[in-house]
Amino acid sequence: MGYDTPEIVQEYLNELPFRVFNYSFNKLRIWILEIGKSNNKKLRFVGPGFKSAFIYYYNKQRSIFFQEIESNEYKITIYTANNIQTFIGNDLESVWNQVSCLKQFTGYQLFGLDHQYVQKLIHELQVSTCSLSDWNNTNLMTLIYKYHLKRYTYAQVNWQQLFDNWLLQESTVIELQLTLCNLYPKNYTLKDREYRAWESFLRHVGCVGITPFDKKQSKASLI
Incomplete structure (x- = not known):
């Protein structure tokens, strides 16, 4: 294995x-x-x-x-x-x-x-978790990003955009794979390790119900 x-x-x-x-x-x-x-x-x-x-x-x-x-x-x-x-x-x-x-x-x-x-x-x-009500707290969100995601992902990724767009949409559900792909340059490959870091980051800012795909499903996740 x-x-x-x-x-x-x-x-x-x-x-x-x-x-x-x-x-x-x-x-x-x-x-x-x-x-x-x-x-x-x-x-x-x-x-x-x-x-x-x-x-x-x-x-x-x-x-x-x-x-x-x-x-x-x-x-x-x-x-x-x-x-x-x-x-x-x-x-x-x-x-x-x-x-x-x-x-x-x-x-x-x-x-x-x-x-x-x-x-x-x-x-x-103390600083590695928050909830939806804190998403506009840039300092706190940045601390959590640095702790859970920064060292595993593309340095120039605009991670704040995900939360800004999410707050503006009517639905509370997003398709995670597609949403993440839109944050990165064209033809960028999101590795499994990087994807798991994103999941950890999202869980620690209050996202729940992250539903992974299995071998018989398309590669998509809903939050």
């Missing part, structure tokens, strides 16, 4: 807005497993869905510390060889105050929230 080819694997990985990564903090290696956003300025906008983990000793046993942020609580689950223990708090510090180790660090540090790349990902989440 080609999925064992490094170039193809990398191409698909490049589409992901987030990939699990780890970094060294003191003697710990903290894994960032998932990113979540919120409007909480005190937490620098991290929010529900954020998950991280590391390995350390708890009660003299090598253990996995799994941390997660939910809607109204902060949770640490410690997995040892023969036991699972969970701590829940109202904020990062209160939950870590219940754990009898690593007192020299703050909960913010142990969750991995002070890492520069984590902050970058959270910022990108």
Whole structure:
């Protein structure tokens, strides 16, 4: 199928807005497993869905510390060889105050929230989505375009034209393949990778119901 080819694997990985990564903090290696956003300025906008983990000793046993942020609580689950223990708090510090180790660090540090790349990902989440009511917000739309589409498409494409024309038409449905072809020079070939980037871009500006073709249909998509 080609999925064992490094170039193809990398191409698909490049589409992901987030990939699990780890970094060294003191003697710990903290894994960032998932990113979540919120409007909480005190937490620098991290929010529900954020998950991280590391390995350390708890009660003299090598253990996995799994941390997660939910809607109204902060949770640490410690997995040892023969036991699972969970701590829940109202904020990062209160939950870590219940754990009898690593007192020299703050909960913010142990969750991995002070890492520069984590902050970058959270910022990108803040600006990488919008809705139809934001289509006239040029700055926001440009940020989303740069994040989802710019590096995969023709540099001179007038992507704003798609939204300008769409807002003017009576129907809320467009035929995507034809619409995109009209944005590019004559005889320009829209590659599959580029088309998927367009789909990602459109989904993140509020478009729903992107219907792809299958092998028995003509190459068309409706939104």
